[in-house]
Amino acid sequence: MSNYLLEMKHISKAFPGVQALSNVDFQLLPGEIHALLGENGAGKSTLIKVLGGIYIAEEGEILIDGKTVEIHDVNAARESGISIIHQELVQVPHMTVAENIFLGREVMGKFGVDTRKMIAEAQKMLDHFDLGIDASAEVYDLSIAQQQMVEIVKAISFNCRILVMDEPTSSISDREVAQLFEIMRNLAGQGVGIIYISHKMSELYEVCDRVTVLRDGTYVGTCEVATTPRDQLIAMMVGRELDKYYTRDHVKDTEVVFKCEHIDDGKKHHKRVNDVSFEVHKGEIVGFAGLVGAGRSETMQCIFGLTHGSTGTVTLNGQTLRIRNAVDAMKYGISLVPENRKVEGLYHIQSVSFNSTIEVLHEFIKALRVNEKREREITQEFIDKMNTKTPSHEQAVTNLSGGNQQKVMIGRWLATKPTILILDEPTRGVDVGAKAEIYEIMNELTKQGMSIIMISSELPEIINMADRVYVMCDGSITGCIDYEDVSQEAIMKLATLETVGRANK
Numbered sequence: 177m178s179n180y181l182l183e184m185k186h187i188s189k190a191f192p193g194v195q196a197l198s199n200v201d202f203q204l205l206p207g208e209i210h211a212l213l214g215e216n217g218a219g220k221s222t223l224i225k226v227l228g229g230i231y232i233a234e235e236g237e238i239l240i241d242g243k244t245v246e247i248h249d250v251n252a253a254r255e256s257g258i259s260i261i262h263q264e265l266v267q268v269p270h271m272t273v274a275e276n277i278f279l280g281r282e283v284m285g286k287f288g289v290d291t292r293k294m295i296a297e298a299q300k301m302l303d304h305f306d307l308g309i310d311a312s313a314e315v316y317d318l319s320i321a322q323q324q325m326v327e328i329v330k331a332i333s334f335n336c337r338i339l340v341m342d343e344p345t346s347s348i349s350d351r352e353v354a355q356l357f358e359i360m361r362n363l364a365g366q367g368v369g370i371i372y373i374s375h376k377m378s379e380l381y382e383v384c385d386r387v388t389v390l391r392d393g394t395y396v397g398t399c400e401v402a403t404t405p406r407d408q409l410i411a412m413m414v415g416r417e418l419d420k421y422y423t424r425d426h427v428k429d430t431e432v433v434f435k436c437e438h439i440d441d442g443k444k445h446h447k448r449v450n451d452v453s454f455e456v457h458k459g460e461i462v463g464f465a466g467l468v469g470a471g472r473s474e475t476m477q478c479i480f481g482l483t484h485g486s487t488g489t490v491t492l493n494g495q496t497l498r499i500r501n502a503v504d505a506m507k508y509g510i511s512l513v514p515e516n517r518k519v520e521g522l523y524h525i526q527s528v529s530f531n532s533t534i535e536v537l538h539e540f541i542k543a544l545r546v547n548e549k550r551e552r553e554i555t556q557e558f559i560d561k562m563n564t565k566t567p568s569h570e571q572a573v574t575n576l577s578g579g580n581q582q583k584v585m586i587g588r589w590l591a592t593k594p595t596i597l598i599l600d601e602p603t604r605g606v607d608v609g610a611k612a613e614i615y616e617i618m619n620e621l622t623k624q625g626m627s628i629i630m631i632s633s634e635l636p637e638i639i640n641m642a643d644r645v646y647v648m649c650d651g652s653i654t655g656c657i658d659y660e661d662v663s664q665e666a667i668m669k670l671a672t673l674e675t676v677g678r679a680n681k
Contacts (some may be wrong), residue, residue: 187236214390215607227251257337269316274298360442422640439488448474463642471651509595524574558587
């Protein structure tokens, strides 16, 4: 009898032009929290999709409690006690939280679905984890952090024995991360085996027992987390030492090119942006920090023309802009890479070429004639610039790893040649190697005179990359810190202020 709860042996999986997995092994013990680590494109998501019955491997076998199981679809995976929380949330936005949790297994009464009982049962689960979420609310009205926690509750509700979490903390606050880790430890204490995928090294050392590393679709090794240095794990992931992780040549006191004054979302109720003013200098990276719900993304949506009824003044190079919608913003040279690439960014069933060029159609379509050569040139330019891993221009974006999808989306907006580039969580769900590449690209763009506004929930990213950091709390700016003075403590002090006001520029 095997001691392992789960064994995946010699797993191989190929897609057209890509060998995603080649002879990969993985073992999970009962009650273990086991990290699965690797760069984007290493094969992590493919491996768990094989486990979850979404993909079928060409070679290999899966054993649970030492017995071979056949997992040909999602239902078979669930019957085997496997639940997966995917990196990209799979929810129905205009259904309630309860309906999403019980989707496909609704609570039935004499006359059909017993909505009242279903809401009550869902509320009991939500309250058990002290999430403060109303089971009768529509998922659409929840923050991304709350949507993530609903997905976690849904996965746990299947009474699973094997729980897979793919980047579960990418959009949740520190308090919610602490809640999640407590839930994970309780589940592990009950014998549930947890596979945990995260690019945040600190999380692995806080909550995981062992780590398995994949690289380029192959198995590299398995280590005890407590006895394995961080640098060793990074070297295993990328196949080399990272000589320089953050790449930034800081600038100071350059000319002001972009100024936003008294930005307000114009809402009487549930106000998220309240009298925000800030400025951006030429060739500067301005960081926006704050806790989840502070209003950072909402501020940029107001500036980009995405919030109906918003007010305030936006000035670029001394010219006051009239931005009524995103088309106006782009016309003035402002681009916004959104936080949620799945919902707000990419056309997933379309090709890399389509996604790379959709904002610059005027460059290769003239009088209904398509200059295919120019289209290919633009696509290749940003594949090269972003170092995107794709077998061809025509590969569907949905078949790329999360990190490569992010590179395609950033490249698309760079193709518009913006003066002001707004990046909302630019390295969310991106591995350490790809992060370093994105940081280097950002540094080069600012050397060329571009100004970047970067929203990030990763404080090391903000601290190392930003020339100045604006901190927000409850929809207002509470302070601005120069790079010489920035620290985690200084940011968190401003991010938790109860009394807020405009910062001095």
